Amino acid sequence: MTLITRPNLPDADGFLAELQAAHRGLAEAESAALNARLVLILANHVGSRAALSEALALAVRTGARGPSAPSRSPEDT
Amino acid sequence: MPYVHRRFPYRSPPGLTAPEPRHPVVIVGAGPVGLALALDLARRGQRVTVLDDNDVVSVGSRAICWSKRSLEILDRLGVGERCLAKGVTWKVGRTFHRDTQVFEFDLLPEAGHKMPAFVNLQQYYVEEYLAEAALASPLIELRFRNRVEGLAVGEDHVRLGVGTPEGPYAIEADWLVACDGARSPVRRMLGLEFAGELFEERFLIADIEMKADFPAERRFWFEPTFHPGQSALLHKQPDDIWRIDLQLGWDADPEAEKRPERVIPRIERMVGHRDFRLDWVSVYTFQCRRLARFVHGRVIFAGDSAHVVSPFGARGGNGGLEDAAGLGWRLAAVLSGRAEAAILAAYDRERTFAADENILNSSRATRFISPAPGAERLFRDAVLALAAEADFARPMVNSGRLSRPCVYPLGAPDDPRLPPAARPGAVAPDAPQGNGWLTEALGMEATLLAIGAEPPATGLRTLRAEINAAVADRYLGQSDRALYLVRPDQVIAARWVAAGAAEVEAAAQALWREPA
Numbered sequence: 001m002t003l004i005t006r007p008n009l010p011d012a013d014g015f016l017a018e019l020q021a022a023h024r025g026l027a028e029a030e031s032a033a034l035n036a037r038l039v040l041i042l043a044n045h046v047g048s049r050a051a052l053s054e055a056l057a058l059a060v061r062t063g064a065r066g067p068s069a070p071s072r073s074p075e076d077t
Numbered sequence: 078m079p080y081v082h083r084r085f086p087y088r089s090p091p092g093l094t095a096p097e098p099r100h101p102v103v104i105v106g107a108g109p110v111g112l113a114l115a116l117d118l119a120r121r122g123q124r125v126t127v128l129d130d131n132d133v134v135s136v137g138s139r140a141i142c143w144s145k146r147s148l149e150i151l152d153r154l155g156v157g158e159r160c161l162a163k164g165v166t167w168k169v170g171r172t173f174h175r176d177t178q179v180f181e182f183d184l185l186p187e188a189g190h191k192m193p194a195f196v197n198l199q200q201y202y203v204e205e206y207l208a209e210a211a212l213a214s215p216l217i218e219l220r221f222r223n224r225v226e227g228l229a230v231g232e233d234h235v236r237l238g239v240g241t242p243e244g245p246y247a248i249e250a251d252w253l254v255a256c257d258g259a260r261s262p263v264r265r266m267l268g269l270e271f272a273g274e275l276f277e278e279r280f281l282i283a284d285i286e287m288k289a290d291f292p293a294e295r296r297f298w299f300e301p302t303f304h305p306g307q308s309a310l311l312h313k314q315p316d317d318i319w320r321i322d323l324q325l326g327w328d329a330d331p332e333a334e335k336r337p338e339r340v341i342p343r344i345e346r347m348v349g350h351r352d353f354r355l356d357w358v359s360v361y362t363f364q365c366r367r368l369a370r371f372v373h374g375r376v377i378f379a380g381d382s383a384h385v386v387s388p389f390g391a392r393g394g395n396g397g398l399e400d401a402a403g404l405g406w407r408l409a410a411v412l413s414g415r416a417e418a419a420i421l422a423a424y425d426r427e428r429t430f431a432a433d434e435n436i437l438n439s440s441r442a443t444r445f446i447s448p449a450p451g452a453e454r455l456f457r458d459a460v461l462a463l464a465a466e467a468d469f470a471r472p473m474v475n476s477g478r479l480s481r482p483c484v485y486p487l488g489a490p491d492d493p494r495l496p497p498a499a500r501p502g503a504v505a506p507d508a509p510q511g512n513g514w515l516t517e518a519l520g521m522e523a524t525l526l527a528i529g530a531e532p533p534a535t536g537l538r539t540l541r542a543e544i545n546a547a548v549a550d551r552y553l554g555q556s557d558r559a560l561y562l563v564r565p566d567q568v569i570a571a572r573w574v575a576a577g578a579a580e581v582e583a584a585a586q587a588l589w590r591e592p593a
Contacts, residue, residue: 036452036459044469 003054078316079286079356080201082133085208087222092239092246099234100126101412103250105225105263107131109140109200110380110397111256112207116154117405119216120521121565123412126250127217128239130224134204137357138284140394141197141312141320142295145185146482146504147398148192149516149567156206157192164196165313170295172476176302179464180471184479189547190507191514195479197293197314199284200394225257228266228376235375252408254377256397261382267373273366274440276387277327278447280361281334284318285344287353291319297476299446299461303346308446308476311347318356321347322388324447331360363387363443365436371400372425379404384432386439389446389477396435399482400428406521406565410589419591431483438478445475490571490584496554505567508547515542516567523565523585530558533578537562537585564588 009015023031043052091097102118104111107129115125143151143160151157172180184194211217226245227238235253239246255263264271296311298304307324314320323343325334333339335358345351367384371377380397404424410416448454463470485502498506505526507516518540519526525537528548532539542548553559562570562584571584 032455033459033462036455037463040456040459040463040470040473041467044467 001054002048002051003058004051005058080199080316082136082201085132085212085219085221087132087242088220089243090220090223090239090241090246090248092248093241093243097248099249099251100124101250102126102252102254102408103128103235103237103248104254104256105129106255106257106380106382107204107208107211107219107221108135108256108258108380108397109203109207109394110401111254112204112211113150113154113398114254114256114379114401114405115211115217115219116207116214117401117521118409118412119211119214120154121406121409121413123216123409125217126248127211127219128223128225128237129219129221132221134201134208135199136201137359138199138201138314138318138320140200140203140391141314142195142391142395142479143198143203143398144391144395144480144482145190145192145194146480147395148196149504149507150398150402151203151207152192152516153521153567154207155210156203159206160198160203161192161196163202163315164198165293165315166193166196167293167295167313168194169292170297170476170479172474173296173298173301174461174464174474175300176298177465179299179461180474180476189509191516192507195391197312197320199314199318202315203394225262225266228253228263230267230374230376233375250375252375252377252412254379254404254408255382256380256401257382259381259385261378263376264368264378264382267376269368269373271366271368273364273385273436276363276365276443276447278363278443279325279327279329279331279334280363281321281323281325281340281343281358282361283321283323283340283344283358284314284356285321285348285353286317286356287319287348288317289319289348299474299476301347304343309347310476319348319353323347325360329360334360361388365440365443367429367432367436369429370425371428372421377404377408377421377424379428383428384436386435387443388439389442390435390439390479391477392435392439392480395480396431399431402566403428403431416589417591420589422591427485430485434483435480442475442477485568487570489587490573490576490580492556492559492572492574494554494556494574495559495572496551499552499561499569499572501569501571503569505561505563505569506551508542508551509545510543510548515548519563519567521565523570523588524563525581525585526552526561526563528552528559528561530560530575532560533576533581535578535582535585537581 104127115127118125148157168184170182224240226240229236236249293313298309310322312320371383379400386392448457460473482504487502489501522538525539528542561572564570
């Protein structure tokens with residue numbers, strides 16, 4: 001496994017907010033195009049074909065329809 | 078000046094009046110691949126008969142970009158220097174998005190090769206030179222206006238029904254090689270599946286004659302202002318002929334788009350004036366297909382009859398000439414009794430591998446040029462948008478990855494200290510030797526090339542290379558000596574820093590034997 005799947009991003013909440021802010025006000029097609037450019041930029045930065053293939057497989061797998069992931073227990077909320 | 082198509086002579090074949098003795102090998106199709114194979118076999122002492130249903134060279138420029146490998150193959154057949162002298166040498170390609178350059182490539186950045194990366198030369202010239210050489214060979218019989226009309230494949234021969242202007246006749250051949258093009262009648266008569274993919278896109282392809290001072294470069298545009306939303310290609314050919322490809326979209330009406338009143342304004346917007354003459358116009362749909370196997374008993378396929386690709390990357394004509402080079406020495410060895418017919422399996426294995434690589438590259442380019450709506454289009458446009466600003470995206474802009482010979486997976490003796498460019502399975506890189514070139518010195522025979530090393534005493538033809546900077550760089554790397562076994566098609570078969578006679582001879586014998 002080359003792909004890092006444990007938490008690795010400092011200020012992950014901040015990044016998610018920044019990503020959402022970048023999409024604010026965009027039409028769906030503009031949003032899709034922005035994501036496409038971002039994927040290519042990040043892929044180049046990652047620079048590992050093996051990690052990218054694993055990332056792609058993870059993205060495909062988690063988007064597949066089927067039983068949803070186990071929900072968290074109530075005391076975590 | 079428009080090219081003048083001369084007619085080749087038709088002569089009454091002897092089979093019209095009396096049965097002919099069985100032919101060792103009959104080639105169907107006197108295009109570049111069939112003629113190159115005929116010349117290759119004749120240079121190896123084999124008698125060849127070539128049948129062609131026509132009596133003129135190709136109409137329209139068709140294949141125009143001839144790779145370094147093709148030029149080296151043509152050179153061994155005696156026509157490489159003519160092609161080089163007549164052709165337009167180029168090595169730089171520029172790709173534009175809208176009207177801004179986003180990518181540039183230089184295909185041969187280093188010196189010390191006899192042949193350039195590419196020359197542009199209309200297919201009719203290449204066919205003309207090959208046909209003249211074939212007509213001059215006492216071992217080649219060219220039968221024009223001889224159309225194959227029937228085929229019966231036996232265990233050890235093929236029987237052909239042939240139509241001529243004077244009526245039909247029949248001949249038999251030990252081997253039949255179908256070089257009869259993308260719509261191969263031989264393939265159809267055998268009922269073989271030609272599986273692959275059709276791209277739902279149409280391209281206008283035109284040759285125009287005009288005086289222009291554009292440089293000898295390949296120029297490709299995505300979404301240029303002169304042809305909004307589509308792609309365009311401009312390539313220089315000899316005789317002031319320019320090749321233009323214009324993407325039209327799947328909905329275009331091919332018949333209507335071929336009419337001069339439609340074509341001329343499109344080209345006028347591209348070149349900026351109307352001072353040109355249309356030489357040839359065609360509307361194409363591209364396909365990538367191949368036969369599952371190229372050898373079917375006594376029938377062998379080579380060139381477009383075996384595999385077709387879309388033209389972006391110039392992998393059709395060049396792939397076909399590589400087929401001829403990969404087949405000629407093996408078929409000659411079978412015909413002369415030096416090797417068993419089983420070695421033709423190696424031709425099939427290597428050239429289906431090469432066809433897959435060519436199909437992969439040309440399919441990717443075609444998808445980039447003509448993406449399907451949705452995500453394919455989204456990512457294509459993302460690459461083009463990024464390429465204007467970000468270095469990393471520029472090499473992702475794919476207007477065609479130009480033909481290079483593949484490296485055959487041979488699993489042969491190798492030494493990791495030697496440079497990767499000359500590894501087993503690769504074409505032997507050229508280098509200066511004396512007043513000539515290594516590719517000339519290697520010739521058409523299996524050769525043991527000794528570089529800075531005393532060659533072991535073997536039965537092989539041996540060549541001692543003169544060491545210069547190019548040889549050291551391409552063949553030695555960090556080593557001070559090496560031995561290379563080079564096949565008759567100038568592909569490297571095996572190499573060693575040091576080896577004894579037994580090792581070298583074992584590798585040489587493996588060339589003529591197919592492992593069980």
